[in-house]
Amino acid sequence: MSGDSFDAIVVGAGPAGTAAAFLLAKEGWEVILLERGDYPGAKNVMGGILYRSPMEDLIPSFWHEAPVERYISEQRVWILSSDSGLCLDYKSDKLSKEPYNAFTILRAKFDPWFAGKAEEAGAILVAKTVAEELLMEEGKVVGVRTGREEGDIFAPVVILAEGVNAVLARKAGLRPEIRPHEVALAVKEVISLPAEKIEDRFNLEAGEGTAIELIGHPTRGQVGMGFIYTNRESLSVGVGVLLSDLADAGLSPHDLMEGMKSHPLVRRLLEGGETVEYSAHLIPEGGWKAIPALYADGVMIAGDAAMLVNNLHREGSNLALASGILAARTALKAKEVGDFSARTLKGYRDFLEESFVLRDLRKYRHFSDFLLRRRHFLSLYPEMITQAVQDVLWVDSTPKEEKFRSMRKKFLQKRSLWGLASDLWQIWRALG
C-alpha cells in the first residue's frame, strides 16, 4: 500500500465518511475509505435514530433494503421524578406511512450495509486500519499515515470523518481538544425482547417503533437525558450526561443507567428483557461555539469530528450525512478548478452555512450555555411539574382554593417569581 495514491482518502466509515466515499466513487473517483474496526460499525455507537433525510438523497427508498429496525411512528417525552412521570406522546398516521420520517437502527448492522453500497459504487474499503496522522508537505495535507506497515497513502484531498475523538484533526492542530462540558458521555444497553412483546408493551403495530426521551430524574440533576428506542427485537436504552457533570459529581454512568432501569415507569417496559450488549460513546454537545475550522489546505472535517450535533433536537447522523455529502460536493468542485487549497475548500463551509447544518447550529448557539447555567430545567422543574400534577389529581376533600394556594407557595419557595421570569427570558433567548 505504501506510496499508493488515490483521488481521495476518507478516514472513518461512519455516516459522514461513507456518504462522501459513496458520492465520490459514483463520480468515478478512486477513493480509499479507511476504517479502524474489524468491519464498519464495529466501533460505532449511537442512540439509534436515523432520519430519512438526507440519507434518501444518496439511496432513494433505502429503507426497503437497508437493515433498519423499525420506523418511528410516535415520539414520547417523559418528564420523570423519582417515582412518577408526566408523559407526552405524539402519534400521527403520517409517521406510519411512507416515506417515513425516521427509523431506529443498530450501527453494527447498518454501517456495513452502507459501506457495502460505497464499495459497490467503486470505493475501496480498508478495515482494521487505524489512520495515525496526516502527512503534510509545505503546510498542505497530502496524505495519511496508517498503522499498517509501509502504510503511507497519498491523495490531493483527505476527508476526516474519524468521529468525536478526531485523533488526526487534533494532531494536525485543526481541532482543539474537546473540553469536558462540550461532550456528553452516553452509555447504552441493547436489551433483547420478542417483537410481539415490544409491540404489545409500546402499543405498536408490526414494523412501527417508538422513541422515548427521558428528562429529569434519570440524570440526577446533571445536564443530560435518557432514552428508550424500540428495535425490531430489542430495545436501545441509554443515558447521556455531560462529562464535566459526571466528573464533578463523581458519578458512574453505569450507576445512572441501573438507576434509570429501575425507575417504576421504565422497569415495566424492560421486564423480562435480556441485556445483550453494553456500549459507551461521547456525543458532541458544544454546538455552534465548539465547531472547529472545517477545512484547510487539502483537508475537510465532517460529522462528529467537526462536532456537528444538534443536541436540542437529538440530531447527529443526519448532520454527519449532510456534511459528508457537502464535503464530497466540494471535492468535486475543487477537482474541476484543479485546486485543493483552502481557498477552494472554503466552499465546504459555505455549503454548510447555506444548509440546515450550520443554520440550525447557529440558531441554537446559546443553547449549550443555557443548559450549563440553568441546570434546574432538568432537575427542579421536572420535580415541580410532576408534583403539581400529582397535587391536582389527588382527591382528598381539600378545597381547590386551598390546594392551589399551597401549590403556589411550594412553587415559589423553590423558584422565585424573579427566577421564573429570568428563566423564561433565557429560554426565549436560547431557542427563539
Next chain:
Amino acid sequence: MRLEEKLYLLKFNPDRETHLRPREEDCRRCPDRPCTHFCPAQVYRWEEDKLVVSYENCLECGSCRVGCRFGSVDWRFPRGGFGVSYRFG
C-alpha cells in the same frame, strides 16, 4: 446488573500493550480522580497505592482523555484489529 457482567457480554481482542497511558505522577496528585468514577468500563482503579489500567476492557469512548483533570492521558486507538467489536452498536 453488575458492570462486570455487562463487560463480559462484549467481544474484545486485547492487544499485548496498553493504548492508554496516564502520567501516574499526575494521578497521584489528582484531588478526586474522576476517571475512576466516570469511565464506563471502570478501566482505572487503585489497588492500595498502585494504579491499575485495565485497558483490555476499554470501550474506546475517549472520556478519560477529555475528562482528565491534568489532560495527562496519552490516549490512542488500539491498533487495527484490536479492541472492542460491537455486534449491535
